Amino acid sequence: MCTNHIFPICMLLSLLLGACQPGQQQPSSQDEQMIAAIFEESLEHGQAYSNLEQLCKQIGGRLSGSVQAARAVTYTRELMEALELDRVFLQEVMVPHWERGPAEVAEVYPKDAPPHRLAVCALGGSVGTNGPLRAQVVEVKDFEQLSSLGREQIAGKFVFYNRSMRAQFIQTFRAYGSAVNQRTQGAMEAAKYGAVGSIVRSMTQTIDDYPHTGAMRYDEQLPKIPAAAISTQAAEWLSIQLQSQPELELMLEMHCQTLPDTLSHNVVGEIRGSEFPDEIILVGGHLDSWDLGEGAHDDGAGCVQAIEVLRIFQALGIRPKRTLRAVMFMNEENGLRGGRKYAELAKELGEHHIAAIESDRGGFTPRGFTIQAEGTALKHIQQWQPLLAPYGGRELVKGGGGADIGPLREQGTLLIGYSPDSQRYFDYHHAATDRFENVNRRELQMGAAMIASLVYLIDQYGLK
Secondary structure: OOOOOOOOHHHHHHHHHHHOOOOOOOOOHHHHHHHHHHHHHHHHHOOHHHHHHHHHHHHOOOOOOOHHHHHHHHHHHHHHHHOOOOEEEEEEEEEEEEEOOOOOEEEEEOOOOOOEEEOEEEOEOOOOOOOOEEEEEEEEOOHHHHHHHHHHHHOOOEEEEOOOOOOOOOOHHHHHHOOOHHHHOHHHHHHOOOOOEEEEEOOOOOOOOOOOOOEOOOOOOOOOOOEEEEOHHHHHHHHHHHHHOOOOEEEEEOOOEEEEEEEEEEEEEEEOOOOEEEEEEEEEEEOOOOOOOOOHHHHHHHHHHHHHHHHHHHHOOOOOOEEEEEEEEOOOOOOOHHHHHHHHHHHHHOOEEEEEEEOOOOOOOEEEEEEOOOOHHHHHHHOOHHHHHHHOOOEEEEOOOOOOOHHHHHHOOEEEEEEEOOOOHHHHOOOOOOOHHHOOHHHHHHHHHHHHHHHHHHHHHOOO
């Protein structure tokens, strides 16, 4: 164990003994001191930020099935092996392998003006255009408007979805949810009416010239048409042009393709519990990312925070009662294969996960956690709010846990989502701006400490 930091060993032993007294059920002053020690360790000696820099700068964007994703598996496995955990292992999982190909091109041809380039990117999983594809454009806000126009006005044209994320929603994930179906289902819906392609406004409230990618899907009973996103600035410009030139034409060229599934891996590190080793507390993020940026906030941050939780326990000499696992899930972005495989193997092995915490909302300032529970389980965690509030963890509320840990719910696992401030998240989400330089070290390390603190409390007191 690494115990060479400032926190006095005698005080740490006192806290551990005090926090573990038989029959103790409620948080105590020893818990306050232990959480203070966790935050001190993370802020003074944290490694999450430097680990993230290596992941982003030496490996970069990590599409499932790519060489970069394979390198990330090796890198995070070696990081956890260097911590001398009780066990580090890989789980095989077959993942989709979609490639973007050469840079996409979108060009508009206004009347009596030179061609105008739009900032564009293919949506993940889209087919290519098989050379330049040129057609008129029909703008719609939603699927209801699409249906009202019908095949007569849509066939042979691009459908341009231009519904923005709703600014009045304080919770930006709610705003995202209000708009994202046009990205995920837009091509499928447009194909019903004979459209040749789907163009969608990027999922961000920021007006800039960075297109945001993301997953889309097809209906196997319908034609597969190309699907792309344009930047919000390009969407604003195109909408204005269409008002005066409804017969405006757009050319789109994309060379993306889907290749056969590829073998990849989840990466798992473990500290075995000293009293209840069969009770597992999981903390994790997803190792894959989109390829436009470096996958810093989405979700390199969550991965290095999960590893940091185990490192903090090691550094402070905390031997947990329950088994702690850090999991780097593969293929959250375009398939969720890693999360499903993990749950499948857990069921086969008869493993008992009492709680799973997912960090997949960026490396921003802590606000708390969302708990996919109600009644007794929710109240049990909410009693710890006074311990977490001084560090920003004031929000312990009912809500979603996370995509990768979701498949564990049917096995009785309590699902928890780490909730940082979300106001800037969609500035970077799935865009070229999701880079290491846009992550703040202190915010990232605060988040790691917040997650470690909740893991510590669950480990000490359980969930009953």
